[in-house]
Amino acid sequence: MEAKLEAKLSFKYDREADILYINKRPPYPEQESEELGDEVIARLNPETGDIENLEVLFFSTRLLRNDLFELPITADLRLAVKG
16 A cells, blocks of 8 residues: 655745645645636646645635635545644
8 A cells, every 4th residue: 555645734825925825745846837717826746746735816805805715626634643
């Protein structure tokens, strides 16, 4: 059975640029980028194609426009194990 690296999500908001960063790992230059639509950028692992980071552009404006904030992705969320 192949070992699977699991990571906690971190959220960082850049007020000046109005971008919400959602990260499973720190960004790195080799990542590929793909626009998912609705001003959301995914940073992908170049070998597996897995999403490792998301950038939500114009985040505060988006919140003012709608009562609901959705991302165009699916997620398998579980509690992080304290260790």
